[in-house]
Amino acid sequence: xxxxxxxxxxxxxxxxxxxxxxxxxxxxxxxxxxxxxxxxxxxxxxxxxxxxxxxxxxxxxxxxxxxxxxxxxxxxxxxxxxxxxxxxxxxxxxxxxxxxxxxxxxxxxxxxxxxxxxxxxxxxxxxxxxxxxxxxxxxxxxxxxxxxxxxxxxxxxxxxxxxxxxxxxxxxxxxxxxxxxxxxxxxxxxxxxx
Amino acid sequence: xxxxxxxxxxxxxxxxxxxxxxxxxxxxxxxxxxxxxxxxxxxxxxxxxxxxxxxxxxxxxxxxxxxxxxxxxxxxxxxxxxxxxxxxxxxxxxxxxxxxxxxxxxxxxxxxxxxxxxxxxxxxxxxxxxxxxxxxxxxxxxxxxxxxxxxxxxxxxxxxxxxxxxxxxxxxxxxxxxxxxxxxxxxxxxxxxxxxxxxxxxxxxxxxxxxxxxxxxxxxxxxxxxxxxxxxxxxxxxxxxxx
Amino acid sequence: xxxxxxxxxxxxxxxxxxxxxxxxxxxxxxxxxxxxxxxxxxxxxxxxxxxxxxxxxxxxxxxxxxxxxxxxxxxxxxxxxxxxxxxx
Numbered sequence: 078x079x080x081x082x083x084x085x086x087x088x089x090x091x092x093x094x095x096x097x098x099x100x101x102x103x104x105x106x107x108x109x110x111x112x113x114x115x116x117x118x119x120x121x122x123x124x125x126x127x128x129x130x131x132x133x134x135x136x137x138x139x140x141x142x143x144x145x146x147x148x149x150x151x152x153x154x155x156x157x158x159x160x161x162x163x164x165x166x167x168x169x170x171x172x173x174x175x176x177x178x179x180x181x182x183x184x185x186x187x188x189x190x191x192x193x194x195x196x197x198x199x200x201x202x203x204x205x206x207x208x209x210x211x212x213x214x215x216x217x218x219x220x221x222x223x224x225x226x227x228x229x230x231x232x233x234x235x236x237x238x239x240x241x242x243x244x245x246x247x248x249x250x251x252x253x254x255x256x257x258x259x260x261x262x263x264x265x266x267x268x269x270x271x
Numbered sequence: 272x273x274x275x276x277x278x279x280x281x282x283x284x285x286x287x288x289x290x291x292x293x294x295x296x297x298x299x300x301x302x303x304x305x306x307x308x309x310x311x312x313x314x315x316x317x318x319x320x321x322x323x324x325x326x327x328x329x330x331x332x333x334x335x336x337x338x339x340x341x342x343x344x345x346x347x348x349x350x351x352x353x354x355x356x357x358x359x360x361x362x363x364x365x366x367x368x369x370x371x372x373x374x375x376x377x378x379x380x381x382x383x384x385x386x387x388x389x390x391x392x393x394x395x396x397x398x399x400x401x402x403x404x405x406x407x408x409x410x411x412x413x414x415x416x417x418x419x420x421x422x423x424x425x426x427x428x429x430x431x432x433x434x435x436x437x438x439x440x441x442x443x444x445x446x447x448x449x450x451x452x453x454x455x456x457x458x459x460x461x462x463x464x465x466x467x468x469x470x471x472x473x474x475x476x477x478x479x480x481x482x483x484x485x486x487x488x489x490x491x492x493x494x495x496x497x498x499x500x501x502x503x504x505x506x507x508x509x510x511x512x513x514x
Numbered sequence: 515x516x517x518x519x520x521x522x523x524x525x526x527x528x529x530x531x532x533x534x535x536x537x538x539x540x541x542x543x544x545x546x547x548x549x550x551x552x553x554x555x556x557x558x559x560x561x562x563x564x565x566x567x568x569x570x571x572x573x574x575x576x577x578x579x580x581x582x583x584x585x586x587x588x589x590x591x592x593x594x595x596x597x598x599x600x601x602x
Contacts, residue, residue, distance in 0.1 A: 093442030147526035267540035
């Protein structure tokens with residue numbers, strides 16, 4: 078279904094947003110390094126504090142992000158086939174499922190703050206709020222981009238390079254929100270349990 | 272051709288970027304003793320000794336920084352002119368970028384003025400008040416990130432919409448601009464920390480976040496020169512056709 | 515290489531299973547032994563690799579891109595698992 082020059086096809090299969098993704102992933106690697114090195118010397122405090130987090134809510138949120146990612150990937154496959162209506166339907170499903178991540182995260186934050194765990198409680202919670210907060214900003218940006226796609230894109234022209242590139246690029250960004258969480262979840266919630 | 276050259280002053284504007292960078296590094300960073308900045312965790316007395324020891328160097332450094340600050344606006348105007356060519360039908364992002372550059376210039380002006388004030392009265396004011404003024408300038412400097420975020424995001428968004436086969440600004444530079452601009456949101460955390468990686472002299476705040484501004488500016492300066500070259504070639508080609 | 519809906523759905527099921535497995539492993543807590551740290555992070559790394567290649571289609575990129583993300587993935591995995599394993 079793809080038309081146009083080789084450069085057009087390349088820009089759809091491997092769009093330039095990858096430059097942003099690379100910079101973002103490496104900056105999170107730096108954040109991970111900071112958190113993990115700050116943990117040295119106070120690992121008891123970190124692990125005890127981490128046990129106050131709700132690993133089950135974290136699990137549910139991980140499953141939500143994975144499912145949202147899968148739905149967005151299905152939307153991209155539909156768009157590549159030239160099925161604009163199908164792509165829009167999968168994107169709507171992804172938005173519906175993924176909105177639960179935000180609701181759960183906000184509930185988690187308010188429950189933690191209600192129980193007296195704020196960013197100034199100790200170093201663990203400083204970094205917990207920093208990492209999950211920066212990730213949450215990415216989540217908000219990704220959700221806004223998905224919603225903007227669904228309402229602003231002309232899905233009848235999905236075979237055109239510029240329209241398809243939008244769907245692929247936003248999809249890649251959305252998968253990155255998932256990708257980063259796959260490291261943040263074990264780092265903050267799971268490994269302290271062992 | 273020469274008297275109707277639309278790029279006549281562009282070289283001056285483009286060179287103000289690198290000259291600004293040199294002035295900022297020499298004045299603000301080296302002479303100003305900001306590599307890394309003075310730790311906010313030290314006592315007022317230690318701070319006073321630091322200021323009194325380095326008084327004249329810091330004063331000179333900040334005077335240089337204030338003097339070169341308008342060059343940042345001039346460079347921003349070069350970028351805006353290129354942006355107007357990248358998207359010929361809509362100059363909203365180009366205008367926003369220029370305003371972003373202009374207000375970022377104020378972020379260099381106001382704190383440096385305060386820091387000169389601190390050194391000016393270092394012999395007669397009490398240490399705690401001096402340190403308070405020094406800290407306040409830092410709040411403007413780091414927490415005042417939003418104009419430059421607006422500037423870099425407008426830069427990236429506009430150049431990404433360039434319809435040319437080979438865009439005036441490489442797409443990775445545009446994305447990098449957007450990413451650097453957004454990553455400055457981390458500065459929102461700076462006022463909450465006096466030590467550690469999130470304090471103003473910390474590994475994350477200074478060596479990564481703050482230095483990103485300079486690294487991106489170096490890259491953007493290089494590609495501004497290249498973009499002007501491309502535009503001049505385009506202009507010459509269209510002139511040849513017209514003739 | 516064109517990704518099909520079938521591939522994506524199999525990938526999704528595999529990711530769900532791996533996520534639950536890592537959760538169950540870590541919930542057993544101190545009973546399982548400290549090797550579980552490496553096991554859990556290995557699962558996370560595999561999941562991240564699958565997301566990169568199947569969902570994000572990193573395989574469309576040049577070798578330099580794949581290498582960069584390979585370095586990133588290995589670094590994050592070894593950093594987190596290593597520092598948990600060696601600092602008690």
